[in-house]
Amino acid sequence: MSDFVYQRSYRGKVKALILDWSGTTADAYVVAPAVVFVDVFKAQGVEISMSEARGPMGLRKDLHIKSLTEVPEIRERWKARHGKYPDQGDVDRMFADFVPKQLDCLRKYTNLLPGVATVIQRLQAQGIKIGSTTGFVRSMVNILEEEAAKQGYRPDSSVAGDEVKHGARPGPFMVYKNLDNLGIHPIQSVVKIDDTVSGVGEALNAGCWGVGVARYSNYMDMDTPDQDKQFPKEEIERRLEKTREILRKAGAHYVIDSLADIEPVIADINARLARGEKP
Known part of the structure; x- marks a missing residue:
C-alpha cells in the first residue's frame, strides 16, 4: 500500500457569485x-x-x-x-x-446600492453566473427582483428562505439550490457575498469563498437609508471599521466595502485557485 494519497485539485476560475439582497445589492443599511x-x-x-x-x-x-x-x-x-x-x-x-x-x-427599500448593476452586468458578460439567497420569502423576493430588474440587476437564479427545506442561514442549502439551478460546480468556484454574520457562515458551511460587504451593512446601524448624511466622516469610518471587524471575526475570506469592489477579489481568488488553494 502506498504511503501517499493523491487528491484532485480545482485549478479553474470563479464561475458563480451568490449574493444576498438587503445590505449587499439593495436596501442600504437593511432598513426594510x-x-x-x-x-x-x-x-x-x-x-x-x-x-x-x-x-x-x-x-x-x-x-x-x-x-x-x-x-x-x-x-x-x-x-x-x-x-x-x-x-x-x-x-x-x-x-x-x-x-x-x-x-x-x-x-420603498428596493434601490440598488451604488455600482451594483454595472459590476454585475460586466461579470455576467464574462460568463460568471449570479445567484441570490435571502431571509425573505418568495412573495417578497418577487418584489425585489421586479424592482431590481428596472434598475438593471437580474440574477440568473434566486432562492428564497422558504424554498428549501432547511432554509435557515448559516445553513448552506440556499447556496446549494442556487448551484443546482445554475448547474455550477465545484464549490471552490463559488463566491458568497453578504453583509451579515449568518451570511458569511452560510458561505463557510457551504465550503465556498465568503466575502463580507461593510459599507451598507446591517451593522452600520442606520435607521434610514440616508441617515449617513447626518454623520461626519469620522463617525461613518468608526462604524465602518466596527462592521469590517464583525465580518472578519465571522470568518470572511475577504471584507470589502461594497459589491462594486468585487472584481479585484475575484482576480485574487482566481490566482489562488490556479495555485491549488481552496476556500
Whole structure:
C-alpha cells in the first residue's frame, strides 16, 4: 500500500457569485426588515429599538422573530406587558403579521446600492453566473427582483428562505439550490457575498469563498437609508471599521466595502485557485 494519497485539485476560475439582497445589492443599511420587526413587536405592546431589531439579521424572518423573543431584555419587556414570556404561538402570530406589513412597504427599500448593476452586468458578460439567497420569502423576493430588474440587476437564479427545506442561514442549502439551478460546480468556484454574520457562515458551511460587504451593512446601524448624511466622516469610518471587524471575526475570506469592489477579489481568488488553494 502506498504511503501517499493523491487528491484532485480545482485549478479553474470563479464561475458563480451568490449574493444576498438587503445590505449587499439593495436596501442600504437593511432598513426594510428592521422597521417591520419594530412595528410587529409594537403591535404586541412591546417596544424594541432598531438596533435590537437588527441583532439576528440574516436569519429567515420567522426565525429572526423567534430569536428576538429569546433576547433577555425583550423577554422581560414582553412579560411585563403580557404576564408571561413569549412562546412559539406568539412567534407564529407575529410572523403572520410581519408578512403583509413587509410586502406593503418593501418597494420603498428596493434601490440598488451604488455600482451594483454595472459590476454585475460586466461579470455576467464574462460568463460568471449570479445567484441570490435571502431571509425573505418568495412573495417578497418577487418584489425585489421586479424592482431590481428596472434598475438593471437580474440574477440568473434566486432562492428564497422558504424554498428549501432547511432554509435557515448559516445553513448552506440556499447556496446549494442556487448551484443546482445554475448547474455550477465545484464549490471552490463559488463566491458568497453578504453583509451579515449568518451570511458569511452560510458561505463557510457551504465550503465556498465568503466575502463580507461593510459599507451598507446591517451593522452600520442606520435607521434610514440616508441617515449617513447626518454623520461626519469620522463617525461613518468608526462604524465602518466596527462592521469590517464583525465580518472578519465571522470568518470572511475577504471584507470589502461594497459589491462594486468585487472584481479585484475575484482576480485574487482566481490566482489562488490556479495555485491549488481552496476556500
